[in-house]
Amino acid sequence: MGVDYYKIxxxxxxxGEEELKRSYKKLAMRWHPDKHPSGTQELAEAKFKQICEAYDVLSDPTKRQIYDLYGEDALKYDVSSPSGAGAATRRRDGGRREAEDIFDDFLNGFGDDGDYNEINHKIKKDNDNVNGKGNSKKIGNNNNNNNNNNKADSKKSKAAAIENKLGCTLEELYKGSKRKMVISRIVPDDSGKPSTVEEVLAIDIKPGWxxxxxxxxxxxxNQEPGLLPGxxxxxxxxxxxxxFKRDGNDLIVNKKISLVEALTGKTLNLTTLDGRNLTIEVSDVVKPxxxxxxxxxxxxxxKDPKTKGNLRIKFDVKFPSRLSADQKADIKRALTRSS
Structure with missing residues (x-):
């Protein structure tokens, strides 16, 4: 059968559906590339892709039936019917979805999944506990105890901050985008021992960043004993x-043109970062x-996304490697007449 999605x-x-969801959630959160340092990220990406692909197939009744009957390769084709000896009629266009798309759909409640609400509830509960909004019994002088705890917390130092790079495409920085990041951090449990907790953070990337x-x-x-979380x-x-290459708020495009185009003009066609077609007429002589x-x-x-920088087009003129005597004479006559 090749790849064993059940084993993965x-x-x-x-x-059933619930068992698939539980197992997928546990494995996807564990192997999400954003949770792994650069040295192990390549392995994590491969594992995460396998896990998402397995869930994409097994959570879809039609794909699962085809996979169970004919194996992984049959998913690349349209199979006429289960009784049709697995006859492959034509390759499917579009094929499989990206791992991050499958994961995002799952977190956003894909297929009436309640796990994302459960994750959000966990994050809210953790935040409420940090901010002193969690449920607690009021016994005796509880308000005074809270005030004393707040004073004590204000005197605590924070653990060291953790920095991570967030790679963004120019398209994301042009239009803005939203990301969901799965993070894990170390915090003391009720007994004071370090334990790992997982959360999903939403990042709103603003246009122009x-x-x-x-x-x-x-x-x-992370949180260390006696310190506030960093x-x-x-x-x-x-x-x-x-x-495109970015230079501050400007975008730079380098274009190669021939000597003839540099002298006589050229029409350039560009697709902008937001998908528009831009036609640019270059009629002036292109000089160095x-x-x-x-x-x-x-x-x-x-600070003002409605205002944009400039698009700057730079030219690299390609000169011919050789010219015949007749070509040289023609060029000389043409340039002599125009001077």
Whole structure:
């Protein structure tokens, strides 16, 4: 059969929907790449992808039936019917979903799943306890005890802050985006022993944010005995883009053109970071260090996202490797007449 999805999810072939969800949640939270340091992230990404793929197949009745009857390879094709000897008619377009999409759907209540509400409830409960809003019995001088505890807490130092890079595409920084990050941190349990707790944090990436921008979650880091929990800090990092390079609030595009195009003009077609088609007519002679500047087509300015920087187009003129005597003569006559 090849890949054993049941073994990957650690469930039996007769497992029902709830058992699949419980096992998937446990394994996906454990192997999410954002919870692993850079040295082990590649392994975690591979494991996380396998787990999400297994859940995507086994949680879908149709995919699961095809997989049980014909194996993993049959999922790449449209199978006419279970009794049709597994005849493959054509490859399916679009295939499988990305692991992060499967995970996001699960957290957002995909398939009437209540686990995300349960996670949110856990986070709210933990936050309420930190902020002194948790349920407690009022016995005797409880208010005074709370005041004394608050005074004591205010004198405590914080554990060291934890910083993590948050890689973002230029598209995300142009349009803004929302991320869900699974984190694990170490806190003392009721007996004072260190234990690991997991939470899901929502990060709202604003249009125009730059590399180095910091998003701080107060007291969401590790906690040491006698200290308040440290802060958890995500630092924005920009991923390289195939077309655009960022320079402050400007976007730069490097274009290669021929000598003929540099002298006679060219029409450029660009797709912007928000998916629009931009047509740019270059009619001037392109000289060394020549730039075409399109105002308002750069990155949003974070303090005023409706205002944008400029798009700057730089040119790399490709000269011919050789010219014939006739070509040289033609060029000389043409340039002599125009001078």
């Amino acid at each position: 999810l650690k469930v039996s072939r007769t497992s 730059k590399r180095g921008t910091k998003i701080t979650f107060p007291e969401k880091g 802060d958890l800090i995500f630092v924005i990092d920009e991923k390289p883009h195939a077309t 260090d020549h730039e075409v500047v399109i105002s308002g087509e750069g990155m949003p300015i974070s």
